[in-house]
Each structure stands twice: as C-alpha cells, then as structure tokens.
Amino acid sequence: MAANRFSVLAVVVLVLVSGSVLYFYSTTTAGVPRQVVVLESPADASVFSSDSNNLFLLDGQMLRLWDIQRGRVVSEISLNHQPLKILLSPDEFSMAILYRDSDTVEIRDSIDWHNVKQINAEGEALDGTYSEDGRYLYLATTATTLPFKVSLEIWDLRDMVLVHSIRWDTSKRAFRLPVAISRNGEFLAIGITENDFSATVYVLSTASYSEVSQMSVHTSVLSLTWLNDPNRLAVGGHHSWLGVLDLREKRVIHVIDRYGQVSEIALSPNGCFLASGGLEQPTMLWNTENWQPAARFRDLSTLASVRNIDFSNDGRYIVLDESDRYIRTTDVWELPPSFYVSDSCSGD
Numbered sequence: 001m002a003a004n005r006f007s008v009l010a011v012v013v014l015v016l017v018s019g020s021v022l023y024f025y026s027t028t029t030a031g032v033p034r035q036v037v038v039l040e041s042p043a044d045a046s047v048f049s050s051d052s053n054n055l056f057l058l059d060g061q062m063l064r065l066w067d068i069q070r071g072r073v074v075s076e077i078s079l080n081h082q083p084l085k086i087l088l089s090p091d092e093f094s095m096a097i098l099y100r101d102s103d104t105v106e107i108r109d110s111i112d113w114h115n116v117k118q119i120n121a122e123g124e125a126l127d128g129t130y131s132e133d134g135r136y137l138y139l140a141t142t143a144t145t146l147p148f149k150v151s152l153e154i155w156d157l158r159d160m161v162l163v164h165s166i167r168w169d170t171s172k173r174a175f176r177l178p179v180a181i182s183r184n185g186e187f188l189a190i191g192i193t194e195n196d197f198s199a200t201v202y203v204l205s206t207a208s209y210s211e212v213s214q215m216s217v218h219t220s221v222l223s224l225t226w227l228n229d230p231n232r233l234a235v236g237g238h239h240s241w242l243g244v245l246d247l248r249e250k251r252v253i254h255v256i257d258r259y260g261q262v263s264e265i266a267l268s269p270n271g272c273f274l275a276s277g278g279l280e281q282p283t284m285l286w287n288t289e290n291w292q293p294a295a296r297f298r299d300l301s302t303l304a305s306v307r308n309i310d311f312s313n314d315g316r317y318i319v320l321d322e323s324d325r326y327i328r329t330t331d332v333w334e335l336p337p338s339f340y341v342s343d344s345c346s347g348d
Helices: none
Strands: 009-017 020-027 034-039 043-048 054-059 062-067 072-078 083-088 094-099 104-109 116-120 124-130 136-142 149-156 161-169 179-181 187-195 198-205 211-217 223-226 232-236 241-246 251-257 264-267 273-277 284-287 293-296 305-311 317-323 328-334
Touching (some): 043 328, 054 083, 054 328, 083 124, 136 179, 149 187, 179 223, 211 241, 273 305
Antiparallel strands (some): 034 328, 094 104, 124 136, 273 284, 305 317
16 A cells, blocks of 8 residues: 555544544545544444444443434433443344343344343353344353353344353353354354463354364464455454464464554455554554555554454444543544445455
C-alpha cells in the first residue's frame, strides 16, 4: 500500500454528548481510514447492527444503542451484572449477553430488550457464536473448579434446550476460549490453551458436531477467525504471534511479524483484510492476499490495548474498543471505498 495510508489525522470538532466526549475527525489525505467517532466511555464490547447504522454497546452495566449518524444514544437499559460480551444473531432477531464470572447467558429480543430468556450453561461462558440461521448458539465454557475442563455447548434457542456438549479435559481453568464459525457455516473452531507456549485448535462439523480436524500451535490462542478459505484460520496469541493455519496441510503457512500479545482479530466482510490488535500495539489491517500491512489505526507513539474489534456488515466501518492506562474509548473508523466496494481482494 502507498505510504500515505499512514497519514496523521486532524481533529476538527469537539462536542459533549451525554457526559461523554465525542470527537469528529477528518483526514488530510484521501484513501486512508478516517476516524469519524471517538466515544470516551467504558464500553467493553461493541457490535454493529446489520444495517451498519447503529452500535450495540456494553457500557459498564448498561446496554446502549448508539446511532452513528445522529451521534447519540437512542436506547439504553440497565443490566443486572457486569457483562463480558455481546453476540448478535445473523437475522438480528436476538442478542446473547455473556456475563463475567457467570454461567448465565441472557437471550434478549433485539427490539424489545425487556423480552429476556436465560441459559444456564455448564460452566462459565467465555465466548460464543450463532449458527447461520440464528437458531443455535454455540457457547465456549470452562469449569472453574477441579476437575478442570472446557466445553463447547450447542443450545437450541427455539426450544431453549442444550442439545449437545463436547468436553475436553484441561490442566487449569481457561480464561480465553475463542470460538468461530466458518463463513460457509459448516465448521466450528475453538482454541484451547494449556499455557503460553501450547494450545490446540479443534475443528468440528456443525452437522454432526464430530471432530474433523485438530492442530497444535506453539503459543496460546487468544483469538481466531476463519478466512474465506474454509481450510484456513487466522490465530492470534502471546509472544508476537499472529499466524495463518492450513488445516488441510496441518501446518502454519504464514506468521505475521507482530510484538506483544494479539488478543483480538477480525476479518472484513469481503475477506480481503484482517484487523489485529492487542496489548499496547497499533491496531493494523493486513491484506489477506499477501499479508502486507494495508493500514494502521494509531501512530506508533500512541499505543492502546484493544479489547474488541468489529466490522460493519457493509465493510465501510470498523469499531475498536480500546483502553490505555487512564481511559477507555470506543472509536469508529470509516474505511476508503477501495477496502470494501469489491468482493475481489485484487480490487477488480
């Protein structure tokens, strides 16, 4: 990519909204990501609505809906506990809220937030994903006492019943259990870490829930996502590790040069760019054709820790939930059209 992708952004407007500082940014050079919103708020996780116009925010013990165009909160509700993660169903009929240190998962109607159903998982829920049709919720859970084990639980949300559970014995309690569904909806992947230098990625069929592949890596697995190729996964971990696994060949085919831990990764809707972030490092976009850097969202002198990354469904925006020593922020960046107008990663 051209060097001007790393141009400095200039602040042009500052307004105060609902007790939070909201910045609007512009850029001096065309063709680079443009920071459009920074909400100084303790948002732990953010997810775009399907129309890309709103953000569902977990802000302390509040669930909020942020209208990006109007620049304000349009709906909010208080939660009973400290939330960990929010998952939005593909049809956006429901959302699942996972809570910290809890086996309780709430399934809320995405329109009527007071319409709540509850799942009591077998262990503490750390991550999850919906099936393609939104009927099933796949939860990665961990036992918090001996004997330690982790589970991938499959819940039928129509009947609110646990239909299957796959368990693995572990030597210690898990604190990260990333899980992802492949883009064709046929496979599930879960990363189970034994220590900072050893983890296994298991791949299961969504039709039979049987194991179809597994692969060991010499790092922890803090984050993972499927690439367009259903045989390839991107994995982030400790010790400067951001790699691409080929499950058919059972080998690491590429390692991207990073430093620190890579705790969050996300793939753009067209599959052409991988976003990565973690502990005190700039959040980056990588071209999945050649694994060269395509954009950087922070100057190297301004390093924050990223807690969550999400692309909008149209690929136009990316949201970063970040924190440094003093503040937490949620900021939205608008990507240049060249990043999302074509499904061809070559730009054709």
